[in-house]
Amino acid sequence: MGANVDLSVRIGNGTLANPVGVASGTFGYGGEYEGLVDFSDIGAIYTKAVTLEPRGGNAPPRLVETPSGILNSIGLANVGVEKFISDKLPYLRTLPCAVVVNVAGASEDEYRRVVERLESGCLDSVDTNGSGIFGYEVNVSCPNVHHGGLAFGTDPAQVERLTSSLRELTKRPLIIKLTPNVTDIAVVAKAAEAGGADAVSLINTLVGMVIDVKTRKPVLGAKTGGLSGPAVRPVGVALTCKARRAVSIPIIGMGGISCADDALQYILAGASAVQIGTANFVNPKTAGLVSSGIREYCIGNGISSLKEICGVAVD
């Protein structure tokens, strides 16, 4: 019976019962998918990036489809931490899945103030985790903003400093989200580990551009955007493998996952958990289908815990 398969994942001092989450920026603040998904099928919802102040995002057009993928230049369009706490968190708290807040900022100070505000603003709750927040995913990898984001994520020294600075502020699981837009992701993953991260997640989107040959101009208002979807999966799997060799903290893998086999590739490459991004747009129920597919794979192959197969393709 399926009940014998242990799919749980430990991240820092927290445990996710189900390793399949929905990726930041693709599931809003959860409520948008009300009625379309059963949140108990989802391991964790990683929120849209939360910054100190609300942000409107980049000039449209913001989306264009590419071969087996999409290119987006949303930017960090979000309601800001105050509205997040007052308008979004109450709903998120009612969900049966873990809530990981994706945090972004233009400076170390901004990242700190967002985490501080969430830690102080939410502790009054009676939730098991104290706030309804499972942990933080620190976005040091957004390719769609000029300051912060990617600027942090490509410099290992800054990643280590930011991580240790945020580590002082919270005991909750701290996940650093890495960009694939670097020469050597191993160095950046090591920096996050050295700074005290509980896990690294990867990959964020790859910088790309689409040009309209009729107008002879880039299609996206921001000119460049971030590539995601099935097209990037082999890149994500390879980088998961590279990060696995570099660090001993858990890796949360993502990039182009649309079915259980895709997710298993990440797990076999060394990921302990996974996230579904672009595939949610194709079918909002993807995360549930992926987690039940992983369970079936385990049952069919006599695997009692995902840990048995984590990284075996490359160890």
Add this chain to the structure above:
Amino acid sequence: MKISCVTTFLMCGNFDNTLAHNLFYVNMETPTQFISRIISNDRISEGFFELSLSWDPRAPVPMPGQFMTVRVGSLAVPLLRRPFAFAGFDADSSSAAIIYQKRGAGTELLAAARPGDELDVIGPLGTPFVIDTDQSKHVIIAGGIGLGPMLFLSSALKSRNIPARFIFGCRNKSLVPDTKMFTDADPQICTDDGSAGFRGTVADYINTNVSLDNSTTIYACGPSPMLTSVNKIAQSSGARCQVSLEAVMACGVGACMGCAVPVVGGGYARVCKEGPVFDGGEVLWERM
């Protein structure tokens, strides 16, 4: 198959020119995802098709202006679901219709679909047109792929015995649809080359043939340049104007912020959530 409008239709007696009507509908009934079956899929003019499909009776009833997203095919190309506005809904047979234009890979595939084929559908999504019952004159304007939702609105007004003028614009005669739905709307046709109906754009037609004032409401859907000029005409005549906008969409449910359009007063609105129907005065046309 006959597509008529349902009776449970939204009306709004004192529609004021603000965002409020849209915000009011933001948390309407939640959409449903289901597998639908194609009933018919026929060519109605050069490159245009009318598709009718079964509608899950447990899903909310679609209203004019609202849309659905469809997963076309099952491969990674085309990847994203494609949005289409409802062209009609029949409660008795629980079926809905869309009118679409073959444009690229997704609509090419859709045009090849046959009766009996299955389609993965999410809907209804977005905000509907609000029938301005306190206005005495109603003008419906459709261009290109905006035809479907405007025919749906036209049949809704008809079933309420609200008289409306229906003005349809296209490039030439080959684009005039050959369908009962269209003739039922008693359309005034405008073609750029004069090969059918009035020679000129819908804006030219309105300027010369329709008297507008503050007792008029215009409802419009079509290409951006058309909506821009229609909105201008409405503003200068004091007529109210509701427009249905388009944007490339990823999620269709308000989660990704991908379908943003600039609005007056700063910032953006989501076409899939605050729209697709907007008050003409809300949209920052210069930046569209």
